[in-house]
Amino acid sequence: MRILCVLLPHFQISCEKLKHPDLAARPVIVTAAVGSQKVVMDYSAELKGLQRKMPLQQALSLHSEVELIHANIHYYWSVFNEILDVLDERSPLVEGTDLGEVYIGLDGLQMIYANDDILVSAVHAAVPAVFNAQLGISENKFMAYLAASHSTPCSYKKLAGDTTSFLKDLNCDLLPISLKSKEKLHNFGLHQLGQVAALAPGPLQAQFGHEGMRIWELANGRDDTPLYPRLIEETIEESTTLPSVTALLEVMMVAIEGMLSHAFTRFEPRGMGIRSIDLWTCSWMGEYWEKTIQFKEPAMHAKTALSRIKLIMENSPQLGPVEQMGMKITGLGRPNGRQKSLFTNVRAKEHLLDDVKQLEFRLGGPQLYRIKEVEPWSRIPERRYALIPLSQ
Amino acid sequence: MVADTGKTLRTDTTKPVNLPEPLSVEESPAGLPVAVRLKQRQSLIAIEDCWRIDDEWWRSEPVSRLYYTVILASGQRMVLSKNLIDNCCTVNRIRRVLKKYGILPPSRKGD
Numbered sequence: 001m002r003i004l005c006v007l008l009p010h011f012q013i014s015c016e017k018l019k020h021p022d023l024a025a026r027p028v029i030v031t032a033a034v035g036s037q038k039v040v041m042d043y044s045a046e047l048k049g050l051q052r053k054m055p056l057q058q059a060l061s062l063h064s065e066v067e068l069i070h071a072n073i074h075y076y077w078s079v080f081n082e083i084l085d086v087l088d089e090r091s092p093l094v095e096g097t098d099l100g101e102v103y104i105g106l107d108g109l110q111m112i113y114a115n116d117d118i119l120v121s122a123v124h125a126a127v128p129a130v131f132n133a134q135l136g137i138s139e140n141k142f143m144a145y146l147a148a149s150h151s152t153p154c155s156y157k158k159l160a161g162d163t164t165s166f167l168k169d170l171n172c173d174l175l176p177i178s179l180k181s182k183e184k185l186h187n188f189g190l191h192q193l194g195q196v197a198a199l200a201p202g203p204l205q206a207q208f209g210h211e212g213m214r215i216w217e218l219a220n221g222r223d224d225t226p227l228y229p230r231l232i233e234e235t236i237e238e239s240t241t242l243p244s245v246t247a248l249l250e251v252m253m254v255a256i257e258g259m260l261s262h263a264f265t266r267f268e269p270r271g272m273g274i275r276s277i278d279l280w281t282c283s284w285m286g287e288y289w290e291k292t293i294q295f296k297e298p299a300m301h302a303k304t305a306l307s308r309i310k311l312i313m314e315n316s317p318q319l320g321p322v323e324q325m326g327m328k329i330t331g332l333g334r335p336n337g338r339q340k341s342l343f344t345n346v347r348a349k350e351h352l353l354d355d356v357k358q359l360e361f362r363l364g365g366p367q368l369y370r371i372k373e374v375e376p377w378s379r380i381p382e383r384r385y386a387l388i389p390l391s392q
Numbered sequence: 393m394v395a396d397t398g399k400t401l402r403t404d405t406t407k408p409v410n411l412p413e414p415l416s417v418e419e420s421p422a423g424l425p426v427a428v429r430l431k432q433r434q435s436l437i438a439i440e441d442c443w444r445i446d447d448e449w450w451r452s453e454p455v456s457r458l459y460y461t462v463i464l465a466s467g468q469r470m471v472l473s474k475n476l477i478d479n480c481c482t483v484n485r486i487r488r489v490l491k492k493y494g495i496l497p498p499s500r501k502g503d
Contacts, residue, residue, distance in 0.1 A: 247437050249467030315431050317465035366405050379445050380455055381484045387407040 002106040003227065005144035006087070006123060008131040011100030012042035015076050016069055018130065027063065031056050032071040033287060033319060041071045053179050070286035074239075074326060084230065086126040090119075093229045103141055105227050120156045129154075138163075142223035146174060163221045168194025175218055181211055193219040236263050239326030245284045247321045252281070253310055255325050260302040260309075267332055273298030274305050275331030279312075283320030291316055298333040356391050366391065412473060412482030425460055425472055425481070438463040444476075 008014065012030045017023050029050070032041040038056040049062050060066070076099050084096045093105030104123070113119035120135055127133040135156035136147025143159050146167075151157035159166060170193045172185045184207070190196050196204070196219035204212035217223065238259035246252065256279070267273075275298050280290040293312050299305035359367050366389035374386045416429035427435045441461040448455045456476040463469055474481050 247463065247465075247467055249469070252467055314464075314466050314468040315434075317432075317434050318467060322467075369407065371409055379447060382408050382411045385409040387409055389405045 001227065002137060002139060003141055003144040004104040004106055004119070004123065005136045005138075005141070005148040006102040006104065006127065007134040007136070007145065007148040008083075008100040008102075008127070009134060009149075010042055010045055011080070011131065012071060012076055013044055014131050015072075015079050018079070019075070023067070023069075027066045028069055029056070029059060029063075029066050030069050030071050032073070051173065051179065051182075071288055072282070072286065073288050073290060074280050074282070083127055083131075087123065088230075088232070090122050090126055093227060095228050096230060097228060101145070103144065103227055105229065106137070116156070116158065124154060140221075140223035141225050141227070142176065142218050143221055145176075146170065149174065164194075164197070167197065167219065167221055168192060170194075172196065172219075175215060177211060177215060177218075181208055181215070184208070185215070233330065234332055236266055236329040236332075237326065238263050238329075239324065241324050242322060245321040245323050247318065249310075249313055252313065252322060252325060253306070256309055256313075256327070257302065257306055259325070259327055260305055263327070263329055264302050268300075272332045272334055273300035274329055275333040276329070277305070277309070278328040278330055279309065280326050280328075281318060281322045282324040283318065284323040285320050287319035289316070289319050292330075294331075297336055300335055353391060360389075360391060410484045412475075412484055415472065415481050415483045417472060417474075417481035425462060425474075428462075428464065428470070428472070434464045434466060436462045437465055440469070 013023075013028055016028065016030065027044045027047050029040055029044075029047070030042040031038050033039075034053075040050055040052060040054045040056060040059045042052065043050045043059070044066075047063050047066065050059050056068075080096060080099055084094055084102065087094045087096075087102060087104065091104045091106070091109055093107075095103040095105075106119070109119060113122060116137060120137075123135060124133060132153040134148045134151045134153055136144045136149070136151055136159065137156060138144040138147050138159040143163065147157040147159040172191055172193060173182055174193070175182065175185075185191075185196070188207070190199075196215060199216065201213055201216040204216045206212070208215060240255050240259055242251065242255055263274075273295075275295050277293045277295075278290060279293060280288065282288055291312060293309060295305070295308060299308065356368050368390040369387035370390050371385050372388045373384065375383045376385075378384050417425045418427040418429075420426050424439065425436055427433055439460055439462050441459075443459050445455060445457050445459065454477070458474045458476055460472045460474075461469065462472055470483065472481055472483055
């Protein structure tokens with residue numbers, strides 16, 4: 001399959017410059033929190049020696065006088081999705097799983113675009129010039145990425161046939177593998193793809209495990225990763241700025257309830273519920289927290305969704321006092337079918353007690369209990385209530 | 393005269409609800425809680441209230457507890473108690489379930 005890679009170099013920095021034009025003249029590092037560690041998410045092109053996902057401390061030891069900006073991932077994705085929406089009009093097979101990297105399937109597009117030049121100019125016209133899109137065409141995703149990264153803005157590079165000579169001098173840092181594996185490659189003295197390709201796959205597998213085979217294949221220009229075109233799905237976004245910065249869950253839950261109620265008015269009349277929500281918060285320091293919440297069965301009411309969200313929020317420490325919150329409802333669904341009783345509430349209690357007695361007889365002791373007040377005035381919490389067997 | 397139901401009276405079938413459950417709590421040198429370990433470690437951002445209960449001193453197992461109302465990093469409010477006899481920290485987890493089903497009256501100290 002022929003693939004076109006649209007690379008938007010330093011995408012997050014370009015987004016920040018769109019928002020704050022005064023940043024254009026200053027070196028900037030966009031940081032993100034991974035657990036308790038801060039890492040580099042993106043950096044200005046003039047800052048040499050930096051890499052994405054590099055610990056911030058390491059980056060600051062190389063460039064101390066830079067401006068640090070907390071990543072606003074929600075904003076980056078909204079800009080990126082706008083670009084993907086426009087590219088969707090050029091081709092039905094558009095993948096955009098990583099910020100600033102778009103892959104477009106070209107098979108069949110020759111019916112619309114007579115040649116690659118026409119196609120490339122259509123894609124260039126779709127991406128705003130501020131992002132300096134670099135384009136590359138090849139037979140697989142990795143090679144298309146390499147072609148794009150070696151093309152100049154407003155043009156494109158095509159890689160086909162024998163690419164050994166092109167690959168051999170390229171740096172191993174271009175491989176889409178973990179930072180740790182890249183460091184390990186350099187420690188072994190393997191700095192160029194040609195050096196890795198010259199090895200047999202066995203030793204690489206012995207050192208890197210499953211990833212070793214992938215490294216060897218990539219270094220030889222092979223990439224079997226399929227294209228995952230994005231699914232066009234109805235999404236509903238809601239966001240709010242809290243009246244004052246808060247660390248209290250109760251206040252956050254009130255804001256979430258408001259957003260959920262508003263969102264439900266848009267799809268509840270159609271008999272639909274929520275299957276998945278991306279919930280995000282932004283602290284007053286600009287730190288971004290995000291969590292995807294899945295529902296086993298579509299939540300048909302705001303209250304149902306709220307109880308699950310509360311449970312998740314209770315176990316998710318925030319990065320600081322929260323100022324902004326938002327949600328993206330990414331999955332809408334209809335309720336699962338249920339068999340209902342024809343005669344409801346007819347001697348339900350008697351039947352239940354009969355079943356309870358049978359259960360006790362079979363298992364030899366009380367199995368179901370009810371809660372009863374014993375000493376509701378007690379200062380000791382566990383003295384206030386007791387469990388009494390349901391059959392008593 | 394009340395009719396005999398034929399049931400055997402059993403007191404051993406009654407179970408207490410909301411027994412304090414052990415909880416791993418990190419304390420400052422001053423003895424105040426600073427973090428709890430639930431599904432993951434969560435630091436405390438505030439201690440809102442603190443009170444002490446000494447009761448049942450005439451029994452073999454007297455009750456002597458120090459309660460804290462704390463706010464976790466997730467924003468959740470939680471009541472922790474420290475047993476001053478064995479220095480174990482506990483939490484009454486069932487409270488939320490009882491409140492959900494409308495069994496618990498409005499919050500008060502010791503919940």
